[in-house]
Amino acid sequence: MKMKKIFFVTAACLIIFSPLLAENNFSFARKYEPVIITGDQISELIGEKPSQIFGFVYIASEKRWKQIPLQVDERVLFDTSVKSKHPASDLLYVSDVPGKYGSMTMSDDNPNFDSNDEVVFMLEDAGNKAPHPDESWAADTEMHRVEIAISDPLDGGAKGYVYIFLSKTLRYTAGDEVSYSIVAPESEQATDIETDYYFVKYSRRWVLDEIRPKSALGGDNTDLVDRVKFRAYSRTPQNETEDIWSDGPGDCFMYDAGCSHYVGHKVGPVRAIRQVQGAASGPTTSYFSLFYRKMMTMQVNYRVHALPDLWFYMDYSKNIGEIKYYDEHNSNVKLDGQPENLQGNTPSSWSQASSGKGSLVLWVDIRQFASLPGCDVNSYYLDNSSFSDFTGEDNNAIGNHGVHIEEIPDTDQREAVISHIRLFMLPPNADNRGKEFDNVNWQAVTTSSTKQITTVTPPTAVSEGELEIxxxxxxxxxxxxxxxxxxxxxxxxxxxxxxxxxxxxxxxxxxxxxxxxxxxxxxxxxxxxxxxxxxxxxxxxxxxxxxxxxxxxxxxxxxxxxxxxxxxx
Structure with missing residues (x-):
């Protein structure tokens, strides 16, 4: 059978798109990371149309260009205040669907790439430094490109390059990394999120209760967690839980009327973004969840009255077999529901749980809480099958670990106190990699951008005749x-x-x-x-x-x- 096949011809080579491992030498933990560049960091793209921005890498071993997943996310600074008593403003991502603010957050006043918009791609996809612009160029693109050079400050030899081309005619062909579906009950904005490597489920706006590593990560789709949990005041059902924070939508000031609202979501080829506002007596607290190839991040913008206690922690399923726990001070601790005392009296910003069904590294950045006057920040750990906080399914505290924050002053102000949480999905029975992830999360890669122009007319996609396939x-x-x-x-x-x-x-x-x-x-x-x-x-x-x-x-x-x-x- 004879078929036509499209080739891309440059002055240097013949190019065929095919899956290929990227050519860069970043570390194992680094390759989990996205590279996020805002418009004020890449002025060369200001004013361009997001739909005409494409990402490429150069594969030196084959002298060819490869299109990679690259996403442009527009953001708008939005007044999220609730009555005059609760002033707030957040940078919201322009959403694919109407939410709390209807169509007002479905578009940017400036439809072109501007200073607070973001370009994002995965560091794992970075490639080699390309030849001189007159020697090699991606087909069907304009005559200027932006070279993004990426370096690891922790490893002077680790470098990679991504090239941003502009085109009015090019089609996106690099594939989608993340799928995102609102499922029943739709009134609770229950959501299924899936990549090639994991599946995550939110059953309510604040309730994350499934994390399932897939076969590409060595897993068998078993749910690792009972829940990812939030608590205020105390760890009992009479106090605030992620369920209470999910109640709504209401106006927050009527008895028994919760105030959480779904703001919207954005789905692209690199990440999916989920936005929620409101948590019980914090009507302007915002919760952003972002899902990447092998990791997810959570950002909580806290605005609330003074609180004596606040927790965030993982609670694992009792059905995943033996679990080993690691943190800054402890190694190879068995999580089996039997209480034990851990070593160390200073907070650990990372922790890892490894099981035969999959492994997770948790990393938290709560420096803004630690800087508040009188506020005390500590790691939280409890492994006790006799203890129940009365949410989730198994009523056991299996390897609970996270953070406990005490004596929080009034933060109900326009500028939020922000916490960052990251979850990295690792293969089953992973060795202790937590410290490696901790190191790279505290010190991000550096990027520099350079505009490059070719004096040679860019190549075009042409049919090379009848080729045997x-x-x-x-x-x-x-x-x-x-x-x-x-x-x-x-x-x-x-x-x-x-x-x-x-x-x-x-x-x-x-x-x-x-x-x-x-x-x-x-x-x-x-x-x-x-x-x-x-x-x-x-x-x-x-x-x-x-x-x-x-x-x-x-x-x-x-x-x-x-x-x-x-x-x-």
Missing amino acids: VNSFQLSPAYPNPFSNSVNTASKSTIIQFNVPSPTAVQVYVFDIQGRRVRTLFHGMSDAGLQKMEWNGTDEMNRPLASGVYYIEVRTANKHQMMPVTIIK
């Missing part, structure tokens, strides 16, 4: 094979190629000789035709594997093939 699923031999994953050798990776006759879901796994999966190379939708990717002989934690025979498996819905590859030292 194999009308069947086919896995080609890897090369080189054997190969070495030693840093001292030239051939530090092997190339894997396979053909799919039509667009389909594809998984590419690596197994050791005992049949244990040691690496997921790809899990997602593949275009038709020849696909190419690279494996550098490392496991999910980016650690070099031992020498020996391994098996590459490429699987579609109804076909799969395997081939052996050998690592030598």
